[in-house]
Amino acid sequence: MNPLAVKLNEKLKSKAPVIFGLLSQKGKESYFPKSGILSQSMQAKGTAINATIGIALENDQSPVHIRSLAKLINLDPKKVFPYAGCSGIPEMRKKWKSMQVEKNPALEGKSTSLPVVTAALSHGLSITSLLFLDPGDTVIIADKYWGNYNMLVKERYDVNFDMYPFYDGDGMNLQGLEDRLLNGPVGKKVVAMNFPNNPTGYTPTKLEMEKITSIVKASAELGNHILLICDDAYFGLVYEDDVDTQSVFAHVAGIHENVLAIKIDGATKEDYVWGFRVGFITYAGKDLDKNVYTMLEEKTAGGIRNSVSSAPHISQSLLLETYNHPDYVKDKQAKYKLLRSRYNEVKAVLAKNGERYSEYFKPLPYNSGYFMCVALADGLDGDAIRKVLIEKYNTGTIFISGVIRLAYSAVALDNIEQLFENLYQACKEQK
Template identity: 45%
Template sequence: MRHERISVTDEAAELNQQLKGTVAERLLSRQGVRAYYPKSGIPGQTMEAKGTQINATLGQAFDDERQPLYIPAFAKYTNLDPKEVFPYAPTHGITPLREFWQKEIRRKNPSLDGIISLPVATSGLAHGLTLAQQLFIDEYDMVTIFAPFWGNYKLHFEGENEQTIWNPVPLYNQKEKLNLTEILAALSGMDRKHILSLTFPSNPTGYTPTEAEAEDLFTIIKESAERNNDILVICDDAYFGLTYEKGLLEESPFARLANIHENVLAVKVDGATKEAFFWGARVGFLTYGFKGMTKEEAKALEDKTAGRVRGTISGVCTGSQHMVLHGMQDPLFEEQLQKNRDILQGRVQTIKRTLEEHPEWREEYRALPFNSGYFMCLKTNKDTERVRKILRMEYNTGVLSINNMLRIAHAAVPEHAIPELYENIYQACKKVS
């Protein structure tokens, strides 16, 4: 372990012992080393008292029939059983949902092999990313990430003292393919700690690598691990399942990385937010995998994660978790999910066709490669902030200006409005000298 002199509780020491000798132990941050779920404290004693005739442990109110003492004015706005809404959920998340989500991970990622942890519920993916930082990213650790990247990563990965070292690698090479050369350089050396953050489909570019590009990326990671580097790969799967062309990576990178080498710890950050079109539920998950991981080691990671959940938000909304569980188990869910995916795919196809029909637009901007997700980006030599303001004030059109590009959230644009949107951008660009 890199932090031998850290003072920890007996419960944290027990979890560290269960992880001893693994890549997970070596990658833990100082806070990760200290993290534990207080089984001997209130949560543990409350769990032991479950089912007793007189239970005076719970910090919740119940009626004389031991049902939640809720307010009917709230209950009338949901069809869920009050017991699925009003009580606290377990810190790790409700067990049926965790088990269901784990099965879904395996179903959607058939190449996934080996043991993976039982997903721990988080308050959306953003919370999951912050927990990953707390557990594994120390001050002055370097995070390699494809650029451009979602601006919130700096909020999630920098920690309280904002001392994280950023190593942004351009997503595209000169041929506008996945930039593997600089990833190879970033994961060079031996006997080092590497942190790699992957987001496919990408936010903001809407790019997913081809199967061949992904295979080369996995090879680079494996060869770096073979040089005795410990590698943390955070797989942000926010837009999982939203690929619109053949030949792309369909599975999560987690599927290959969770069992690729003993020195690679893969962390899957996912949830119902965009994958299941349920943004307001704020239900996400953290799942772990490394080659040779035992069930005991998986449980230790789950408990460390739950300790940080309890230390930040206490637990994830009970009603939201049950809504996600019941909704995804509904016999019509998959059909309805595919309908939404088809709508987004249709918009992307319309964008590509519209861009091809208007070669004159290339005088002002060009589209970076995109094939998936919610977004795409336009590159222009004009001042994008000025273009954005002109679009808003003169064309009643809203886009984002980031990294000297224009980001288009096509997931939010009706298909019939797509030609007008890109014509407006063209006209606004022409007005900027």
């Protein structure tokens, strides 16, 4: 193990033994290089003749760049072309943290780390898995999850998923979570949650959120050491009044010494910049010393350094300018309204035709996000229906985990009824 990792671990172990114990072997080995190129460059920052930097500079010390490319971008080349740094642009990290608190008032007064910038949420999930999951570990997860978790977490890190049914009737099956967190041998328990959920488009109601929080707390009180991974990819897109608008992370942050909550979020879906590749990893524990957060941030930055090295600078700069723009909130609200209007249309179409459709399919509970799912009647072959929809009805859907997922986020309002009618016809033909 690198001596820097050994030193970091000694400090972390003495200040926060529970957090240290949650780390995987790779997490223990992770460190941010304090000698070597990065730190030597840092030390030389501001020198008159600086021959450390791994980029090219013009004679006036501005970054070398292709003029025709720079003309396409309305930003200072310094904010575009150089590396952004492994943890991300410092102002961006601070801004995102303050935005997290604005969007999650439950975080007010609670301690969290500074968010570390990742190359979007997939990368955040990968780094989190690297730092906290050893081969053979088990992740407790509801059975409706983003399919890429299989490749990104389960197969990449050789872990098992202990799944419980997502739903119970019209709401969530929290008994499944409770059974796994409160029963069985006491030890390390890793839980992954994603709300608004992909594929279901479901977010816990306020009551369900309270229940989730109390289950996690009760499990911690039993002596379990809990790592709660909150994938907040679709954060903010909640369309019903009784649904909790805050992240599980905000409710669970600081709940008990035995709980480390990790928020994986970012601009991808929240700000409609899927290709920008900007996400964040943020930590929250109870009464953690600021140094503990710094150590976790260093280990995370180490994971970034040894994977993509740093997230894109241009994307961070563009987003930072946008977040500070006076029209940002208004513009974002307009897009929320667009998606909510489609959600309302889905509800209206199902209210009108749901009885007829129910011969072949029924909606699963949904209240948020980009998607909703329908469960097919017994005997229907979802994949065959999906193919008929493409071939005969010019309509694309996803068949996953035994249900059909409809991304109404991508369907024009006027086409939503037709989408369901096409599905109905395709089912009818297949029967």
